[in-house]
Amino acid sequence: MAAKQSGQGGAVIFETGVDFAVWSHHAGQIELCLFDDDDKEFTRLPMARDDDHVHRLFVDGLKQGARYGFRADGIYAPDNGLWFDPAKLLVDPYAKELDRPFRYDPLLGVFGEETRHLVPKAIVTRDTPVTPQKPLFKPGGFIYEVAVRPFTMLHPDVPEAQRGTVSALAHPAVVSHLKRIGVDAIELMPITAWIDERHLPPLGLHNGWGYNPIAFMALDPRLVPGGMAELRDTVARLHAEGIGVILDLVFNHTGESDRYGSTLSLRGLDNLCFYRHAQHRPGELINDTGTGNTVACDHPYIRQLIIDSLRHFVLGAGIDGFRFDLAPVLGRTANGFEGHGETLTAILADDVLADRVMIAEPWDIGPGGYQLGNFPAPFLEWNDRVRDDLRCYWRGDAYKTGPLATALAGSSDIFSRNGGAATRSVNFLAAHDGFTLKDLVSYSGKHNEANGEENRDGHNENHSWNNGVEGDTRYPDIIARRRDDVEALLSTLFVTRGSVMLTAGDEGGRSQRGNNNAYCQDNDITWVDWSTLDDELITHTAFVSALRKRFSVFSQATFLSGDGDVAWIAPSGQPMTVSDWETPDFATLGMVLSTTDNNSRKTVRIAVLFNRSEVAQTFSLPGPLPAAWRQLTATGEKKAAAQTTVPPRSVSFYLEN
Structure with missing residues (x-):
């Protein structure tokens, strides 16, 4: 077996075989495990560590399509941050394709329990590069947030076998709708491989949003059964129609969760390096995300893994840009958030990524976690201040005329800091997390009982109103008032300076029955029922979207100053x-x-x-x-x-x- 280089991780195909690499500082030994087509582990091969703590192995004669995983041996001492367990099959952090989705099982978190039958195997793949074109989306445009599965599961024109997949987004009926309302780019909620939170299976629920990743590069087979080829073809078809594609990615935590979670990849390879821990308490995982763990994005290995993941989607599928979930984690160090920290700087400096659209969700729940306006240009930022001010204005709250004007003018109070001369705001009224636009004017409080947490989950303050009756009603006057309110909200959103974002279905009055945290409702609560959408609302959305394109003033980035503009x-x-x-x-x-x-x-x-x-x-x-x-x-x-x-x-x- 001859040694060949493949960077800090992954599987690279050569003419005579495949080169494997994986990084771990603390592992005593890492083995490569190979599987046959019947899912039988037929060999384990020890890997050699180099001076940079990269464990390598070249396997002669191995070809594309081979299935593999890793095992890491070493000290098992969770109180000291060490989780090595050779009984756990581990997914390559650089895996680009998996043979099946992740499924939660309690054994995934039990020391000494064999998991090869529970864990997806990575598949050795050969990259098919594309030549990325300049991003179609320009700041000031219209972003349409899409959860892939709910968006097409009930679409009457999409073939049943195609529903709920990325390929359905390129169906002519879907493209026609996107063009009707003037979408400039779709923003796909996570499509990389994820696992259910451990409390969901006993409740008969499943994570339908994907914000609980394990592999950063591998596409989830449930959403993208055709792998990178399916994503690449869909992006190309949308580009041909003038529509860009932005991926919503999660680098802030993984589905391995807290210390009672699963050992699936990073935890088993080197938990101490890959996750943040309390100072002087290596057994205590930092939870800046509210999901149990926080990825150490300032670690050189993780930084490079993030860069390589972004490059993978640009060079492999022509992706226009990225939205980063709980993005302050990308800038976190032991000293707090650093807007010009090494990881954020490296993303913007990379030669492949430099011209891509970058969008930050500028908050997490850690110390100093609210960083709206503090990301480096040209990052765009989700602006929840605009969301709340517009909601409160139309609810009738006092003293909201000034905040309305500020939002319309580009939020200079936020984005002029540090010498900023232009807005970087992504303005929205509703997103995946929270009420739909219709529910915003139909419910005074959240109704998350179906989530199995006795309505304790989700935001309590939604700045919503119900127009006289909580939830569904047959009163024509209340129905009319709600429709008028949605139309007014849409009109207001589309005349704000900055980019605008609308969540799929809100243009037609989609409801989630008052559920403002529907991540675990992979059912008709979140599935867009196209037969019930209000066509007059859709027509109105198309109208205000067209106004935005017709009159240049709305999409310009400079702040409105009152000096003749x-x-x-x-x-x-x-x-x-x-x-x-x-x-x-x-x-x-x-x-x-x-x-x-x-x-x-x-x-x-x-x-x-x-x-x-x-x-x-x-x-x-x-x-x-x-x-x-x-x-x-x-x-x-x-x-x-x-x-x-x-x-x-x-x-x-x-x-x-």
Whole structure:
């Protein structure tokens, strides 16, 4: 067996065999285990450690498709952070394909119990590189958040065998819907291999979101049965339609969880190096994620594993960019969060990744975990301040006119820090985590009883309202009010400066029956029922999305300053006064913007009028009389008078002739 180099990990195919490598500082011995097609382990081969703690082995004659895993022997002393157990088959952290999904079993966490029959085997694969094109998504565009399985499980036009998979996203009926509402990029919730949390199987529940990964590169066979070829083909088809693809990835924790969890990969290879531990207490795992463990993203091995994983998806499938779950963990060191730390800096400096779209969820639950505005440019950031301020404005909370305007103008209070001259905000009203947009206006409180935790899980403060009845109702007036509220919320979102994000199905009034933590509901609670979506709401979403594309002012990144780019007006048509801004229950606001009309290539003015009150409001449109304004609606344009009426609980749009 001749030695060949394959970096710090993985399996590399050569003409005469396969080179395996895996890193571990503390293991006494690592063995390579090979399996036949009947899942029988037919050999174990000791690996040799080099000076960099990479354990290597070249296997002559081995070919593509071989199935393998590792075993690591050494000291088993969890109180000292050491979890070596040769009875545990371990998945290669660099595995690029697995032969089956992960399934939780209590034996996975019991010392000395053999697990080869429980653990997926990695498959030796040959990379098929693509030439990545420039990302199709540009900051300021429209991101559509998609959970792959729920999005297509009930789609009537998608063949049953294809439903719930990545390939379904390229089906003509799905693409037609994405183009109808003007999606610039879909953001796929995790599609890498994950495992259920250990409390779910006894409840008959399964993790349907994927935020509990084991392998960072390997695609989950349940969602991507065709592997990288399926992802690559889907990305190519979406790109051909002008739609980018962003992957939501989880590097902050793994499904090995706390000390009572499973030993499946990183824990068994070198727990002490790969996870964060309390200072001077190596047996105590840090839990900055709320899921039991925190990955040590500042460790050189993990840093390189993250970089290599991102490169894998760009070079192997042409992915446009990435959204990072609980992203402060990427910048955490023993001293706290470092926005310009080595791992974040390395991601932005990599030659393959430098032009990709990078999006941070800028919070975790650890010390100093709220880092909105503190990620390095060009990172975009999920902006929960905009989410809450827009919700509270339309709920009718006092003193919300100013926060509304700040959100519309690009959140300069957040992103101008450290000399920032442009917004990096991803504005949203609802995401996978929390109420759907319809539930936001239909429930005053969460209803997570189906999750089996007696409604203790999920956020308690949702800034929601129910319009008079909690949950489903047959009262036509309440149904109408809820629909109006959703339409107003959508209108507001799409005229904010920054990128905008909508979760799949919210454009048509999808409900999760008040469940605001539906990660474990892989059923009709989360599956989008296309037959019940409100087509008028979808049409309205398409309308406001088209306005955003037509008028350049909405997608520009610079902050609105009031220096000729925007005028804030009261219903009188006059500029807002200090008194107006400070009125607690001020219910109407006008935003008049100078912009390029991309249809005519002319500079024009567009007026966006907000009325959150319960009665119609008369607005005087600005400009010399007779005013020459046209109202823009989903059904077309119509001439407007100098004084116009904005219906209650609505947003109206006017274009100056």
